[in-house]
Amino acid sequence: MKKPHRPKWDARTSVAQNARRELPRLVSVYFAHVRDLLAANPSPAELHAVRLATKRLRYTIELFRACYGPGLEDRLATLRHIQQLLGEVNDGACCEAFLARTMRPSAMRIRLLDFLAKAAEERAEVFRQAWAGEFDSAGQELWWTQYLARQAREPGRAIRSSRRPTPDRRRKTPPPAQV
Amino acid sequence: MLRRMAFQLNRVSRRADAGSVHDLRVSVRRLSRCLRTFASLYRGNYWKKIRVELHRLMEAAGAVRDRDIALELLAQAGVRKSAPLMKRIDADRRRLVRELSLEIHRLKGADYSRKWRNRLEL
Numbered sequence: 253m254k255k256p257h258r259p260k261w262d263a264r265t266s267v268a269q270n271a272r273r274e275l276p277r278l279v280s281v282y283f284a285h286v287r288d289l290l291a292a293n294p295s296p297a298e299l300h301a302v303r304l305a306t307k308r309l310r311y312t313i314e315l316f317r318a319c320y321g322p323g324l325e326d327r328l329a330t331l332r333h334i335q336q337l338l339g340e341v342n343d344g345a346c347c348e349a350f351l352a353r354t355m356r357p358s359a360m361r362i363r364l365l366d367f368l369a370k371a372a373e374e375r376a377e378v379f380r381q382a383w384a385g386e387f388d389s390a391g392q393e394l395w396w397t398q399y400l401a402r403q404a405r406e407p408g409r410a411i412r413s414s415r416r417p418t419p420d421r422r423r424k425t426p427p428p429a430q431v
Numbered sequence: 432m433l434r435r436m437a438f439q440l441n442r443v444s445r446r447a448d449a450g451s452v453h454d455l456r457v458s459v460r461r462l463s464r465c466l467r468t469f470a471s472l473y474r475g476n477y478w479k480k481i482r483v484e485l486h487r488l489m490e491a492a493g494a495v496r497d498r499d500i501a502l503e504l505l506a507q508a509g510v511r512k513s514a515p516l517m518k519r520i521d522a523d524r525r526r527l528v529r530e531l532s533l534e535i536h537r538l539k540g541a542d543y544s545r546k547w548r549n550r551l552e553l
Contacts, residue, residue, distance in 0.1 A: 261471055309463040347504045350497055354515070366510045 259312070268404040271316045274293050275404075282309045283393045290383065297345040299379065303338035310335060313400075318407035322397055337379040344347035344372030363419035433460045433553075436546055440535050443492075447528045449499040456492050459485050477550040484538065490530040498524035 256337040286302050294302070310331045317324060344430035355361040386392075439455040466478045489500045499519050506539075510517055 259468065261469065263472055305461070308464060311461050312468050314461075315465055315468060343500045343504060346497060347501045364505065364508055364510070368504060371504075418436070420448050 266406055268319050268406045271319045271404040272401050275313060275316065275400040277398045278309065278312060278330060279400060280393065282306075283388065286383070287388070290380070295345075295406055296341045296369075296376040297349070299338060299341050299376055300345070303335065306331065306335045306338060316404070319404045320400075321403060321405075323377070324360055327396055327399065334379070334382060338373065339380055341372055341375045341379055342370050344375060348372060432458070432465055433544060433547065436462050440538070444532060444535055447495065447501075447531065449496075452492050452495050452499065456489060456496060459489050459492070463489075466480075473551055477537075481551075484543070488534055488538065491527070492533045495524060495531055496525045517524065520539055 259270075259278055261270050263273070263352065282305055285305055289298075289302050289305075292298075303424075313324070313328065313331075348365055351361065351364055351368070355364075434467055435460040436455075439451065439458045442451045443455050461480050466473075466485075470478055484517055502517065502524070505517060505520075506512070
């Protein structure tokens with residue numbers, strides 16, 4: 253299993269150059285790492301490792317927001333969604349462990365642990381589907397890495413406001429008629 | 432990032448509800464990640480000491496957060512607020528909030544913000 257990639261910053265080159273060099277690698281290592289973890293069919297509690305890796309990646313990339321344009325926000329939104337799903341899995345798994353530790357044996361304990369285990373498993377399944385069907389579907393890794401490698405600008409020079417609509421996002425309603 | 436964390440620390444000091452504790456954890460984690468990410472650019476190893484401090488804070492806030500999640504999920508499972516289990520977790524939470532407040536007080540007393548800025552040469 254690959255270890256999480258530690259970026260190596262070169263203080264002699266610019267922020268954007270560092271971002272272009274290191275962030276795509278960081279994302280590729282993340283994809284490979286999560287694929288490895290998921291191949292072992294982890295339990296909801298074991299998905300915690302995926303959650304941590306996702307969180308680390310998101311927070312690291314967000315440090316470079318100033319170097320990128322709105323395309324980064326689209327990508328971060330997909331990462332946030334994955335993180336949200338993993339958070340729900342983790343909440344159930346943690347609560348189950350917490351109650352297993354702190355509650356005395358009783359019928360209620362059995363019922364609650366069963367409820368939480370089922371909920372965590374259901375949410376884990378939602379995550380797995382989102383991962384395979386959306387986040388890691390064909391071309392997605394490239395969508396990330398090519399963007400990060402090509403679109404970094406020096407902070408202050410990133411295109412922020414003038415978002416050009418892509419064909420599928422173009423306004424469908426006609427422009428207002430001129431008076 | 433340091434300013435944001437300071438804001439969240441003050442917020443939790445005033446009112447340690449589930450939202451503010453969660454936001455504090457997020458701000459601490461972001462700062463910690465920033466320190467780790469740019470570790471090679473700081474002089475010396477002081478960033479590691481800061482991460483240790485942040486870890487202590489996260490532990491204290493995490494214990495409160497665990498209770499918040501438990502209370503929320505148990506409510507979803509149909510357990511009433513008045514049930515002994517809920518009361519016990521809530522009392523436990525109050526105790527842990529006091530411990531978190533002490534941790535925050537300790538950090539503030541050490542003038543962490545100024546000290547960390549100086550040591551990181553920010």
